[in-house]
Amino acid sequence: MKSKISRRRFIQGTLAAGAAAATLPSLSLVAGEVEHSTPSGITYAQNWCEMCFWKCGLTAKVVDGKVAKLEGQKDCPSNFGKLCAKGNSGVFQLYDPDRLQKPLIRTGERGSGQFKEVSWDEAIKYIAEKANALKAKYGPETFTLFAHGSGEHSFVDLIHIMGSPNICIPSYSQCTGSRDIGWALTYGKPVGGKEPVDSENAKCIMLLGRNIAEALHVGELQDFINGCANGAYVIYVDPRYSKTAAKSNKFMMIKPGTDTALLLAMINYILVKEIYNKDFVENYTSGLEELREHVRPYTVKWASEITEIPEKDIIEAAEKLCAAAPHCYIHPGRRLTRYGTDTQFVRAIAILNALMGNWEQPGGIYRPVPLKLDQPHMVHDLERVEADRADGAGTDFPIASTDLGLANKMMQAIAEQKHPLKGMFVYGCNPFHNQGSTETVEKAIKASELIVTCEIYMTDTAWYSDVVLPESTYLERYDPIIITSRKSGYIQYREPAVKPLYDTLGGWEIAARLSKAMGYENHFMDVREYNKEFLDSIGLTEANMKKHGCLVGAEGDPFPVASGAEPEFHTPSGKAELFSSMMSDLGYEALPSYEAPPMPKGDEFRLLFGRLSFHTHARTQNNAWLLALHHSQVELWINSERAKNLGIKNGDDVCIVKGEKKSNPCKAKVVDYIHRDAIFIPHGFGSVSKMLTRVVGVGARDSDFTSDVTDPVSGSAGFHNGFVKVVKA
Amino acid sequence: MKKKYAMAYIVDRCVDCKACMVACKAEWHVPDEDFRTHIDTGKSPDYTDKLRLHFLPHQCNHCDDAPCVTVCPTKASYKREDGIVSINQKICVGCKYCIVSCPYDARFFNHELGVAEKCTFCLPRIAEGLAPACVTTCPGNVRVFGDVNDPKSEISALLRDAAEKHYKVWKLRQDLGTEPNIYYVQK
Numbered sequence A: 001m002k003s004k005i006s007r008r009r010f011i012q013g014t015l016a017a018g019a020a021a022a023t024l025p026s027l028s029l030v031a032g033e034v035e036h037s038t039p040s041g042i043t044y045a046q047n048w049c050e051m052c053f054w055k056c057g058l059t060a061k062v063v064d065g066k067v068a069k070l071e072g073q074k075d076c077p078s079n080f081g082k083l084c085a086k087g088n089s090g091v092f093q094l095y096d097p098d099r100l101q102k103p104l105i106r107t108g109e110r111g112s113g114q115f116k117e118v119s120w121d122e123a124i125k126y127i128a129e130k131a132n133a134l135k136a137k138y139g140p141e142t143f144t145l146f147a148h149g150s151g152e153h154s155f156v157d158l159i160h161i162m163g164s165p166n167i168c169i170p171s172y173s174q175c176t177g178s179r180d181i182g183w184a185l186t187y188g189k190p191v192g193g194k195e196p197v198d199s200e201n202a203k204c205i206m207l208l209g210r211n212i213a214e215a216l217h218v219g220e221l222q223d224f225i226n227g228c229a230n231g232a233y234v235i236y237v238d239p240r241y242s243k244t245a246a247k248s249n250k251f252m253m254i255k256p257g258t259d260t261a262l263l264l265a266m267i268n269y270i271l272v273k274e275i276y277n278k279d280f281v282e283n284y285t286s287g288l289e290e291l292r293e294h295v296r297p298y299t300v301k302w303a304s305e306i307t308e309i310p311e312k313d314i315i316e317a318a319e320k321l322c323a324a325a326p327h328c329y330i331h332p333g334r335r336l337t338r339y340g341t342d343t344q345f346v347r348a349i350a351i352l353n354a355l356m357g358n359w360e361q362p363g364g365i366y367r368p369v370p371l372k373l374d375q376p377h378m379v380h381d382l383e384r385v386e387a388d389r390a391d392g393a394g395t396d397f398p399i400a401s402t403d404l405g406l407a408n409k410m411m412q413a414i415a416e417q418k419h420p421l422k423g424m425f426v427y428g429c430n431p432f433h434n435q436g437s438t439e440t441v442e443k444a445i446k447a448s449e450l451i452v453t454c455e456i457y458m459t460d461t462a463w464y465s466d467v468v469l470p471e472s473t474y475l476e477r478y479d480p481i482i483i484t485s486r487k488s489g490y491i492q493y494r495e496p497a498v499k500p501l502y503d504t505l506g507g508w509e510i511a512a513r514l515s516k517a518m519g520y521e522n523h524f525m526d527v528r529e530y531n532k533e534f535l536d537s538i539g540l541t542e543a544n545m546k547k548h549g550c551l552v553g554a555e556g557d558p559f560p561v562a563s564g565a566e567p568e569f570h571t572p573s574g575k576a577e578l579f580s581s582m583m584s585d586l587g588y589e590a591l592p593s594y595e596a597p598p599m600p601k602g603d604e605f606r607l608l609f610g611r612l613s614f615h616t617h618a619r620t621q622n623n624a625w626l627l628a629l630h631h632s633q634v635e636l637w638i639n640s641e642r643a644k645n646l647g648i649k650n651g652d653d654v655c656i657v658k659g660e661k662k663s664n665p666c667k668a669k670v671v672d673y674i675h676r677d678a679i680f681i682p683h684g685f686g687s688v689s690k691m692l693t694r695v696v697g698v699g700a701r702d703s704d705f706t707s708d709v710t711d712p713v714s715g716s717a718g719f720h721n722g723f724v725k726v727v728k729a
Numbered sequence B: 001m002k003k004k005y006a007m008a009y010i011v012d013r014c015v016d017c018k019a020c021m022v023a024c025k026a027e028w029h030v031p032d033e034d035f036r037t038h039i040d041t042g043k044s045p046d047y048t049d050k051l052r053l054h055f056l057p058h059q060c061n062h063c064d065d066a067p068c069v070t071v072c073p074t075k076a077s078y079k080r081e082d083g084i085v086s087i088n089q090k091i092c093v094g095c096k097y098c099i100v101s102c103p104y105d106a107r108f109f110n111h112e113l114g115v116a117e118k119c120t121f122c123l124p125r126i127a128e129g130l131a132p133a134c135v136t137t138c139p140g141n142v143r144v145f146g147d148v149n150d151p152k153s154e155i156s157a158l159l160r161d162a163a164e165k166h167y168k169v170w171k172l173r174q175d176l177g178t179e180p181n182i183y184y185v186q187k
């Protein structure tokens, strides 16, 4: 049933939350309003940024039909007027001649880079015929999908129509899966993509490798910097002194792989000293006594030996947090695909937070303010396929999300061919870089009879595909309106700033054409028609959205517990579960233990990788404006003592070696502030696609060297057990 | 009173994200390889307990006694009434004297246009009443721009507050007598 909300009600909804909110000036409902007068030849278009996945609200300034500049929407709660380097470089991406410009069908061997340009009709017909033949031969489950980005639902819906459940959104198994599972087991709900940590009001913040300054999401960074300026005491734990470390009060260089040991000792210390938040723990958590018993062996002394962090620092961290409680938090992390034990690691983080009693407290974990609106469906009469999945989500991994799937296990399943998985669809993501093992991807590609990639660039995965469908960029297309929740709930609007530069289409139109050509009768709505219907239902118009870009529809209290509400947890016990009853029922360890990961031997290093502030995944490396920020150089961080033993000097060209494999050269960054055991490289380099003209062959591709272990609880991947050697180029 | 434009960086807030560099490039079509503003990394000796790395933005200091203006043979480089050091690109002959003379390395040679180039304090933007592009985009809210002769401006308020609270405030290489107009503020 659709709810009809008038514009007045929509706005009132924002005010209904409380008397205090009722005094809000209506201005607060207006984000990103285009204020300046518009001289002739200048127009503005609203959008949200697609350079990463934080979706900052932005306004594009268009001068004489060309996008001149992107600026953040002033009051959009994702970014409050700001854009990062990636966001600013969206202009270069739009006009990059390296973009895919026409549909392509492969003519040479896979990976040869030989394609012919074809019309959309030809490309669509080709895919439809091949796909229908595959379906007839192997059944509908033969299709797999790897999809990520604002348009991902277009292909998700298409694959459902085609009849396959084998749909993967890699942001689960390759990123936040373990985190969200570990958190949900404790608190009854996942962390969510806009981490609800209240940095601004925190008195103490502990980050375990959560590199907020470099894995940069504007809103999260703003909150963090404000928190630092407001005097938060920041404890930063990482084998490497990152840019976030530079903002910390206390940097603790940890031996990589041992974070859980640190947390368990802190939990033990806090329980023994009885400095936890007694009111919260006694009333709203379950399993305190089991926990107390369980962590008894994990002493500070024991942890200090394992983590190489001095005992006094571990104690100090525990005491600082407890002194600040409940106005403190231990960050649940984001990409938690480290050692194959990540769910239990997050459980330890969640438990430590629970001991602080920071649930829905200022400076702790806040409750995102929901904006509940009925949205229309882009595809009419869509029946979602509920059959068993080939990746084991829901079966081998009973609590893994069946909506998001396990991209890691799916790729392995395609490579192994226990089921005939023959038709691979890829939308907006790049398995060659996001999977832990490029060998598995190569095998999967060999085993597939049809590979279709929808992209804006010729990624490494597109390079190995049979058909490459060029998508319009976010600045050239409409997308269905999105609803976002942070400390308020808001809607965001995307409209094209310019017409498509090349022969490209938006994902929804591509999916609709494919569906029709394959003979399915489902009706796909036109995106604009969808937006109109949705806006109508809430009493708004396209003109409202064109003007504001982003509209706040729900204000509310992000700290209901601090305001006197009873904490609520959708767990089996109704409490925050220190001892997880669900894990116990499923046969997993109900309390986290320390399990040492494999360690590097002899002259090996553990390969760590991560983000730079100015690149996203493997998507932005070819952007000349961003490349210029680091002179196209890819740095490999190596500990000074280890480097000396290898005769490596700062600035030397070095390669990563593992067995027969050797990377392209990187520049050695020889520093004493990375742990001896580890090297670090930025993610996303070392592409093989020759149509990424500025970065082909530049730097190392981490996925050639990482591990691909599996977390037994979440089913997610673990990448950081890859051991490598470093040699001079 | 005459305007005197200046900028302050609250350096504790900078994370070296380089958004400022790219926003400036986008706004002014700075050639791909060049930037009008940069971020330096400073080190202090003890990283275990204190900040070891800090991030220090820099750009043209719009000096009151600017060596680039003094050495310019064509008067293409000049100091405006409002304090901005400007380059008239129409009469710049690309001799590069100014580039060499700037002690802050703020200028570069624009190979596409054959002239010297540097930060303009976003002159056309500020004339429209907008903040400079780097200020507008900075996710850290590091950069504060305005008229130091206007006591009501944000920058005047910041500098007053810094003086009252004894924050550390400095400018680059004041020993040179160039009288720069960029303030570094550390809380």
Ligand code: SF4
Residues within 6 Å of the ligand: A049, A050, A051, A052, A053, A054, A055, A056, A079, A082, A083, A084, A085, A086, A087, A088, A216, A217, A218, A219
């Ligand atoms: S954080 Fe940066 S890249 Fe991500 S959405 Fe915001 S501006 Fe875009």
Ligand code: SF4
Residues within 6 Å of the ligand: B013, B014, B015, B016, B017, B018, B019, B020, B021, B039, B055, B057, B137, B138, B139, B140, B141, B142, B143
């Ligand atoms: S945008 Fe701001 S925080 Fe980022 S590097 Fe520039 S001055 Fe520093």
Ligand code: SF4
Residues within 6 Å of the ligand: B023, B024, B025, B027, B028, B036, B037, B059, B118, B119, B120, B121, B122, B123, B132, B133, B134, B135
């Ligand atoms: S003030 Fe304008 S020209 Fe100067 S560095 Fe900032 S954005 Fe560039």
